[in-house]
Amino acid sequence: TQSTRPQRLLGAVQKKATRGNPRSVIQTIDQFCRQREWAMNVGDEKGCILDSVVTETNPTTVLELGTYCGYSTVRIASLLPPQARLITLEFNPDFARIARQVITWAGVQDKVELVEGASGDLIPKMKAQFGVNTFDLVFLDHWKDRYLPDTKLMEECGLLKKGSILLADNVICPGTPDYLEYVRNSPRYQSQYFKSHLEYTKVEDGLEKSVFLG
Ligand SMILES: Nc1ncnc2c1ncn2CCCCCNC(=O)c1cc(-c2ccc(F)cc2)cc(O)c1O
Numbered sequence: 001t002q003s004t005r006p007q008r009l010l011g012a013v014q015k016k017a018t019r020g021n022p023r024s025v026i027q028t029i030d031q032f033c034r035q036r037e038w039a040m041n042v043g044d045e046k047g048c049i050l051d052s053v054v055t056e057t058n059p060t061t062v063l064e065l066g067t068y069c070g071y072s073t074v075r076i077a078s079l080l081p082p083q084a085r086l087i088t089l090e091f092n093p094d095f096a097r098i099a100r101q102v103i104t105w106a107g108v109q110d111k112v113e114l115v116e117g118a119s120g121d122l123i124p125k126m127k128a129q130f131g132v133n134t135f136d137l138v139f140l141d142h143w144k145d146r147y148l149p150d151t152k153l154m155e156e157c158g159l160l161k162k163g164s165i166l167l168a169d170n171v172i173c174p175g176t177p178d179y180l181e182y183v184r185n186s187p188r189y190q191s192q193y194f195k196s197h198l199e200y201t202k203v204e205d206g207l208e209k210s211v212f213l214g
């Protein structure tokens, strides 16, 4: 039977990356996506912006919406202090299965909790079921038409506190116009656009960083 792209990406990681070394896993995936097959990881250019936001936020509790193969999960987790934790939500069980193996290969599994399910169903359960108070940082990288409803849901569920950071991928390509309009015009957010490119291409894309003002 034919392998899938995520399976081939995992194969490259298990063949070429050093176990327990997150940087080598990231490097291997970026090389695979540049030289073999494009895949919708945040990539190395936007990944550097992600890294800088994570390090300057120094978060204790992070939420990632949309795990895919775990590339940004590994990038974020490798920068977290020892007690910090990252909860990542993935809808697709095949992606989740691959991501778990990428995360374990990188050696960051102790900081990561991968939960399978739709963001709209899981966000309301974060406090009661996952013992979360508020998130210091949320990385949005899932269905582009879920960014806005899920942000409103996080507000309603009291999962954001003054100073919580939302970092959204793909605000230009594929684009999240309703989300951008909201965070850029709402008095409850201070927003900033980081211009970049769609992963592994010259197409414009960028990350939007929005601070919740309470
Ligand atoms: N827990 C959950 N709840 C809801 N949805 C959930 C979920 N878990 C997963 N999903 C569903 C996410 C499906 C993938 C989302 N990402 C994308 O769709 C995406 C697409 C591109 C792209 C750009 C140009 C092109 F020509 C083609 C594709 C680039 C990216 O960086 C992308 O992140």
Ligand SMILES: [Mg+2]
Pocket: 040, 041, 042, 141, 169, 170
């Ligand atoms: Mg993306």
